[in-house]
Amino acid sequence: MSLTVDAPTTRSARRRPDLVSALRAPQGFGDATLRDRAPDAIELLGGIPDPSVLPADELAAATARVLARPGLAALQYSRTQGISPLREWVAAREGVPVERVLVTNGGFHGLSLAVQAVVERGATVAVDNPVFPLFLRGLELSDARVAPVPVGAHGIDVEALADLLRGGLRPAALYTVPDFHNPSQGTLPTEQRRALVRLAEHYGFVVLADNPYRELRFRGTPQDVEPFNTSSHVVHVNTFTKTLGPGLRLGWVVLPDDLAADVAALRARQDGHSSTFVQAVVGELVTSDPDLFDRVLDTARALYRRRSDALADALEAAAPGAFRVERPEGGLFLWPEIADPDVDPEVLAADAAAEGVLYQRGSFFPSGPGTDAHRHLRLSFGDTSEARLVEAARRLGRAVRRQR
Amino acid sequence: MSLTVDAPTTRSARRRPDLVSALRAPQGFGDATLRDRAPDAIELLGGIPDPSVLPADELAAATARVLARPGLAALQYSRTQGISPLREWVAAREGVPVERVLVTNGGFHGLSLAVQAVVERGATVAVDNPVFPLFLRGLELSDARVAPVPVGAHGIDVEALADLLRGGLRPAALYTVPDFHNPSQGTLPTEQRRALVRLAEHYGFVVLADNPYRELRFRGTPQDVEPFNTSSHVVHVNTFTKTLGPGLRLGWVVLPDDLAADVAALRARQDGHSSTFVQAVVGELVTSDPDLFDRVLDTARALYRRRSDALADALEAAAPGAFRVERPEGGLFLWPEIADPDVDPEVLAADAAAEGVLYQRGSFFPSGPGTDAHRHLRLSFGDTSEARLVEAARRLGRAVRRQR
Numbered sequence: 156m157s158l159t160v161d162a163p164t165t166r167s168a169r170r171r172p173d174l175v176s177a178l179r180a181p182q183g184f185g186d187a188t189l190r191d192r193a194p195d196a197i198e199l200l201g202g203i204p205d206p207s208v209l210p211a212d213e214l215a216a217a218t219a220r221v222l223a224r225p226g227l228a229a230l231q232y233s234r235t236q237g238i239s240p241l242r243e244w245v246a247a248r249e250g251v252p253v254e255r256v257l258v259t260n261g262g263f264h265g266l267s268l269a270v271q272a273v274v275e276r277g278a279t280v281a282v283d284n285p286v287f288p289l290f291l292r293g294l295e296l297s298d299a300r301v302a303p304v305p306v307g308a309h310g311i312d313v314e315a316l317a318d319l320l321r322g323g324l325r326p327a328a329l330y331t332v333p334d335f336h337n338p339s340q341g342t343l344p345t346e347q348r349r350a351l352v353r354l355a356e357h358y359g360f361v362v363l364a365d366n367p368y369r370e371l372r373f374r375g376t377p378q379d380v381e382p383f384n385t386s387s388h389v390v391h392v393n394t395f396t397k398t399l400g401p402g403l404r405l406g407w408v409v410l411p412d413d414l415a416a417d418v419a420a421l422r423a424r425q426d427g428h429s430s431t432f433v434q435a436v437v438g439e440l441v442t443s444d445p446d447l448f449d450r451v452l453d454t455a456r457a458l459y460r461r462r463s464d465a466l467a468d469a470l471e472a473a474a475p476g477a478f479r480v481e482r483p484e485g486g487l488f489l490w491p492e493i494a495d496p497d498v499d500p501e502v503l504a505a506d507a508a509a510e511g512v513l514y515q516r517g518s519f520f521p522s523g524p525g526t527d528a529h530r531h532l533r534l535s536f537g538d539t540s541e542a543r544l545v546e547a548a549r550r551l552g553r554a555v556r557r558q559r
Numbered sequence: 560m561s562l563t564v565d566a567p568t569t570r571s572a573r574r575r576p577d578l579v580s581a582l583r584a585p586q587g588f589g590d591a592t593l594r595d596r597a598p599d600a601i602e603l604l605g606g607i608p609d610p611s612v613l614p615a616d617e618l619a620a621a622t623a624r625v626l627a628r629p630g631l632a633a634l635q636y637s638r639t640q641g642i643s644p645l646r647e648w649v650a651a652r653e654g655v656p657v658e659r660v661l662v663t664n665g666g667f668h669g670l671s672l673a674v675q676a677v678v679e680r681g682a683t684v685a686v687d688n689p690v691f692p693l694f695l696r697g698l699e700l701s702d703a704r705v706a707p708v709p710v711g712a713h714g715i716d717v718e719a720l721a722d723l724l725r726g727g728l729r730p731a732a733l734y735t736v737p738d739f740h741n742p743s744q745g746t747l748p749t750e751q752r753r754a755l756v757r758l759a760e761h762y763g764f765v766v767l768a769d770n771p772y773r774e775l776r777f778r779g780t781p782q783d784v785e786p787f788n789t790s791s792h793v794v795h796v797n798t799f800t801k802t803l804g805p806g807l808r809l810g811w812v813v814l815p816d817d818l819a820a821d822v823a824a825l826r827a828r829q830d831g832h833s834s835t836f837v838q839a840v841v842g843e844l845v846t847s848d849p850d851l852f853d854r855v856l857d858t859a860r861a862l863y864r865r866r867s868d869a870l871a872d873a874l875e876a877a878a879p880g881a882f883r884v885e886r887p888e889g890g891l892f893l894w895p896e897i898a899d900p901d902v903d904p905e906v907l908a909a910d911a912a913a914e915g916v917l918y919q920r921g922s923f924f925p926s927g928p929g930t931d932a933h934r935h936l937r938l939s940f941g942d943t944s945e946a947r948l949v950e951a952a953r954r955l956g957r958a959v960r961r962q963r
Contacts, residue, residue: 172675172701174676174825175821178824201636212626215627219619222615222616227610229806230806231610231806260664261830263831264831271579272578274576276578292828296825296828359573401634402631402632402633402836404831404832420582421700425671426663426664426665426830427808428808430806430807430837431806432807
């Protein structure tokens with residue numbers, strides 16, 4: 156075949172779709188350029204579970220069992236919503252019909268699917284202020300406008316949200332972390348959950364309730380998830396990330412009936428379904444020994460309580476009066492406030508890095524004006540030993556003293 | 560807190576985003592309502608690898624090794640593009656810099672990411688005619704217009720494409736399956752690959768070269784992938800689906816340099832990265848024993864050659880003269896044409912189902928007018944034993960005789 160083109164070969168400019176043009180380079184939180192570190196730096200950066208409380212041996216044993224089964228269903232295609240044993244286990248634990256459960260590749264994936272299925276391009280989304288910054292990055296998929304809603308000591312301020320709605324705010328969705336708010340660590344009381352859901356149903360928006368830390372409560376009183384699982388206006392986003400390991404990339408969403416089909420249709424056109432292999436292994440893990448998951452949680456909670464207290468104690472010892480430390484009831488973060496007005500938070504972060512301790516600066520978390528987040532530090536204690544946490548506090552203490 | 564809303568609670572109508580409104584209910588291929596089956600029906604429906612040639616024991620052993628490593632990196636977060644050992648193995652096999660490789664959740668996911676990163680909403684995409692129907696479903700993510708391009712005995716007709724382009728067609732992308740075309744089984748010769756890439760570079764579109772069956776060649780001469788891996792205008796989509804198992808949900812794309820950042824940015828906002836666990840297991844599998852993957856392929860190719868020949872022989876024996884059977888050079892499908900003009904293809908499919916054999920009708924595959932695809936059957940032989948394939952051919956023979 157002779158193939159001729161009519162003109163000299165010149166590379167034509169490709170037009171980038173609006174979808175990708177709206178994705179902006181990360182700044183602040185998650186910016187890899189900020190991750191340069193001293194060789195022995197202590198990283199208190201991410202919500203990372205400790206390897207010692209992940210059930211590695213049990214996962215290996217479950218894998219051997221599912222790969223020994225005739226027909227090898229674990230290596231074959233499966234349905235978009237997830238494999239039955241895992242979906243049924245999740246549905247029973249959530250107290251919802253199995254049809255409302257869709258298995259995801261982790262919590263962020265659940266948020267991303269919900270954003271794409273719920274938020275029209277350019278629409279407005281109400282979000283926590285301060286907020287988990289990666290959610291804002293996910294919102295870029297819908298090129299959404301952000302409406303910040305204040306977060307107080309007990310999670311999102313539902314009364315403030317009601318005022319904004321009365322004032323004309325009409326969001327397509329609202330994003331909040333109800334248990335151990337990220338970053339500010341408060342938990343939304345059950346009654347406020349109900350009020351939030353009533354607002355969503357009245358004004359016609361969808362609550363994206365992001366609950367990755369929910370199972371890691373180590374003190375205080377649990378607040379109900381039932382308001383989130385019984386409303387037609389909530390997507391309840393959950394994951395095994397903080398309990399069985401982020402690397403599995405396995406989570407789930409509880410969807411309202413009228414969203415389940417849209418999310419499944421979208422998912423079927425993206426990656427089809429979560430790894431059958433991972434689902435089969437985790438499904439086998441949690442169903443073959445019905446108490447195992449709770450035993451894993453008990454061990455993890457005890458570890459994180461000790462680490463949380465160790466870090467809080469060490470901060471108070473290493474830098475007396477420098478921080479106001481609210482002890483969290485669960486999760487993987489401390490959110491101390493810089494109490495000394497002479498200490499500049501950005502200078503402190505730079506000095507701390509020089510001393511060999513890295514954390515997420517509070518200034519990465521506001522979604523709008525009006526918060527004191529920039530006066531806080533987000534310190535992760537999940538995957539750092541008590542001894543290293545004490546050393547991290549000492550380094551922070553030295554960093555504080557550079558300004559005092 | 561007393562929370563009042565100004566009006567009786569009424570459920571406000573939620574507006575569905577255009578993204579999900581454009582997703583249509585599947586018809587034909589993949590329509591679950593067509594999957595109702597007799598209890599002992601033989602399913603020749605999907606491109607499914609046989610469990611006997613998937614390395615289950617080796618996967619279990621690799622899992623045990625990665626889960627025994629200190630620090631349990633296999634259970635932790637990893638980077639969007641994929642973990643280094645696996646990416647490097649893929650890059651070496653493809654002969655490209657590692658920066659151009661992004662690990663996906665299987666071949667369809669690679670196509671989906673490419674569509675989203677390359678195709679503006681409402682743009683035109685040139686596609687094989689006949690075409691793998693699930694690709695058209697993926698295109699709904701960009702609500703794209705489809706421009707069919709004829710496929711001949713050796714894959715997409717590049718001369719016909721050139722005519723369409725000279726006539727004014729300006730697609731954002733072109734989709735084709737170059738090796739063992741799905742459904743029609745031809746392979747695009749190396750020289751036509753080069754011509755196709757020249758057209759893409761000249762007219763400024765991106766070739767989506769979908770290559771899931773590439774490693775399953777069991778006769779004939781391989782054609783080069785090098786034209787796809789050396790152009791700035793090709794996304795080369797690959798997967799472990801047909802070789803190590805669909806349920807892993809693991810594949811990769813080779814991206815042009817100027818698309819790599821956009822695809823990674825999109826991926827970072829969808830599910831973040833493929834399961835570190837699956838990547839670590841497969842990376843360990845293919846790197847710990849450098850010959851293992853090729854041994855798996857050799858065993859699989861031998862099996863599929865036998866099954867392909869067994870089905871072709873049995874069809875000719877069971878329904879002499881009813882079909883023209885072109886023996887494929889690889890892959891998992893036969894694409895026989897109904898030779899007898901008195902045999903109606905849709906009646907045959909219904910009769911075959913009644914006799915207990917299910918396949919994909921050729922009428923599911925056209926992307927536009929001008930093909931004889933509706934006179935063909937797509938018969939999958941991957942996961943059906945030779946004895947069952949012979950029985951399937953007998954049942955098809957009985958179905959043919961109902962019309963003769």
